[in-house]
Amino acid sequence: MRHSIGVDIGATKMLAGIVREDGVVLHRIRVNTPAHDGAQVVRTLVTLLAELQTCEVLKTISLAGVGIGTAGQVDFVNGCVLSGTPNILNWANVELRKTLQPITGLPVWVDNDVNVQLLAEASLGVAVAKRHVVMLSLGTGIGGAAMMNGELLHGSWGGAAEFGHMTVDFQGPLCNCGARGCLELFASGAGIAAQMAQRLGLVEGQAKELTGEMVFRKAKQGDVLANEVLDQAIAALTAASVNLAHSFNPEMIVFAGGIMAEGNGALDRVRQAFAIHGISSLLGTVTLANARFGSDAGLVGAALQPFHYHSHAR
Amino acid sequence: MRHSIGVDIGATKMLAGIVREDGVVLHRIRVNTPAHDGAQVVRTLVTLLAELQTCEVLKTISLAGVGIGTAGQVDFVNGCVLSGTPNILNWANVELRKTLQPITGLPVWVDNDVNVQLLAEASLGVAVAKRHVVMLSLGTGIGGAAMMNGELLHGSWGGAAEFGHMTVDFQGPLCNCGARGCLELFASGAGIAAQMAQRLGLVEGQAKELTGEMVFRKAKQGDVLANEVLDQAIAALTAASVNLAHSFNPEMIVFAGGIMAEGNGALDRVRQAFAIHGISSLLGTVTLANARFGSDAGLVGAALQPFHYHSHAR
Incomplete structure (x- = not known):
């Protein structure tokens, strides 16, 4: 080898x-x-x-x-x-x-x-033998990647697949990238914390201590506001996943890290919403899966x- | 030949x-x-x-x-x-x-x-010699296409690039595809007419007579509501164009038909908004152009x- x-x-x-x-x-x-x-x-x-x-x-x-x-x-x-x-x-x-x-x-x-x-996922992980795969990597921010016909999609110089900065709300809040309503603002760790801070009316100093993990914990404990933020994150991730299916016609969408790995059923919730929210021929041929590599x-x-x-x- | x-x-x-x-x-x-x-x-x-x-x-x-x-x-x-x-x-x-x-x-x-x-555009039209090009075809509905490395992006079976059904407002109105806030609902001919009908409080029978062209004409005549609808269409098209630049890192985005061809300065308005609404390294390397073929x-x-x-x- x-x-x-x-x-x-x-x-x-x-x-x-x-x-x-x-x-x-x-x-x-x-x-x-x-x-x-x-x-x-x-x-x-x-x-x-x-x-x-x-x-x-x-x-x-x-x-x-x-x-x-x-x-x-x-x-x-x-x-x-x-x-x-x-x-x-x-x-x-x-x-x-x-x-x-x-x-x-x-x-x-x-x-x-x-x-x-x-x-890694396409060669040795959850997407082995797939030739058309899209990834959302959820962390403090959100990154993306796309593989088409077995090759990574780089675009003209290598900047393609910035899916964290996919606008899902064009009249929504301003992102630091310059666009409005980017996916990151609703579904990344930092975005989830900021959405919670806004609902709690926290000023900037207090808001810094809040993390996405804290919001998940509160949501599990039944906190209404935290569940509202989590519901919104799931809805934004579903919309982004549908956009990816409509744009790339992949065999699989792979989620790495973030709320999908929290064991809170987020993947199942996105799967359920995904199946009924778009063009059926495109959605029906996509599997949603969590990454295998840690x-x-x-x-x-x-x-x-x-x-x-x-x-x-x- | x-x-x-x-x-x-x-x-x-x-x-x-x-x-x-x-x-x-x-x-x-x-x-x-x-x-x-x-x-x-x-x-x-x-x-x-x-x-x-x-x-x-x-x-x-x-x-x-x-x-x-x-x-x-x-x-x-x-x-x-x-x-x-x-x-x-x-x-x-x-x-x-x-x-x-x-x-x-x-x-x-x-x-x-x-x-x-x-x-046609990449072989003989406005995108000759470009290898990474994305298209939005604006008509009654909105269709899309993407060429990467000189080859059309088909995805796993050929359904890729359905950009008319890119969600730009994930909490917005329901599209007939099943998703919410699709680009078509704001920027296609039918979508523009429907947005205008809604603002005018028209019932379904009356709304049918309204067309996108009528809204453009009214906007040129200074009609406030028509301009509101047109502004929204431009904003949605800008968001969609930024999404395409972030997702595909193309050299060019080509617009065919619809409001871009109306000679109402729509392309220039999208260009201006586009340049400042996203990741600068990705936006700075993209040209926005109207299709050459009719x-x-x-x-x-x-x-x-x-x-x-x-x-x-x-």
Whole structure:
């Protein structure tokens, strides 16, 4: 079996490892992300890769390449982070391939963190053998990814599938992206907390302490306002899922993280509403499922890139 | 240059012709659609094709194939109309390829009418040399199409890009598709008329006489309610365009027909609002443009299919 190096760059931690093509992680390193400085993130990357390349296990195996997954807008064609997450400072116009390819002597792929999560699910997870799959990754914010005909949808430069910023309420509240009524405002962790804070009449200082998890807990305890917020999140997620089915005609929509993983029946509620709220020929051929990978999705998905693209021109 | 037969099947008319690959129509036939009976539509198709195949001009040229564009949900892989427009009765489960291929002795492609319109624009129209293009076709309803990496996005069986049924208001009015707040309800001809009728307090019988064109005319004359409806249509179209840019990262969004073609500055208004209402890296790389083809888009686009797919397996 083939092996590669995978790196998952998040706002708080960086995870790097030597990964076998069946998803087994042979060796892993985890460090905090130096999020105050993008240049420091690159230096940390160089150190991590050097450490992995001198790893004992490489005496008997060779590496197919390096795959990186990172938050933010990625120019997939050139392997460059274009404009990043606000959580890593100066994480913009970072030419990762150009920097890391000569140093490592290995081909380097760089993609958005949710794109590589979907690659993991489609290669080894819940969407194995599916060729048309869409993903919503629910966390503090909401990310998206789409695979059509077995290939990730990148669009003209790699910025496609920003489904967290799909407007589901065009006359609704303003999002920090500039659009109105984005899905994130209703169904992300931060959005759910903000909707609850608004209903409670909290001022900004108090609202900061509220989290999505607290709203779920309150909803379970029967809190009326919390259930109102949760109902709204489910309705927004259902509308977004129907939009994805109408737009992409996928075989499956995969949900990662967030309220879908809370064991509160959210997936079943979205499934029920989904089935009756759109064009039946398109909805009837879609399965809604939770992701199978947990916290290793980014690492493994990133590492799968060299195998997935090894026959493609870079 | 190569030649093919194109057929455009609409709810009121069927247009068939011999088309050269540069878009010139050498011979054309136009008949009314026998919309009361899908089986009769197929018989009419057979007659039209037979007539074209005995055409004088074919003594000196040969045909690459037959391309058909039709309203409704099309199983592109099998060349079968799955579930049609309500405007043609029993236009469902119609195996066009299976029926027409043996009769004509030519390879037959069948696709959705908006998909072939986009094929025309990308091959010979406003989107030439673009590889990532999305289309909104605005008429009584709203259809959509997407081209990624130079190929039409069909999804798992051919039903992708139903952008008229993209929810832009998830708590809004119910659409006949089953979803809430679909783009069609705000920005199609029928939707604009219905929004105006509602504001005027018209009952169903009176409302039927109202059309989108009448609302545009009234808006130009300074009518306050008509302008309110038009403003809302522009806002919904802007939100939908931003969603398409966020989802597909295209180089261009093409608008066909409807309010964009009315010469009322609608395209400029959408352009202005679009530029400031979303993720700047994604919006900054998109051009918004009106389609170049007029009423021949469907015929020419349908006819281009044999050339476009001639090297693909069917």
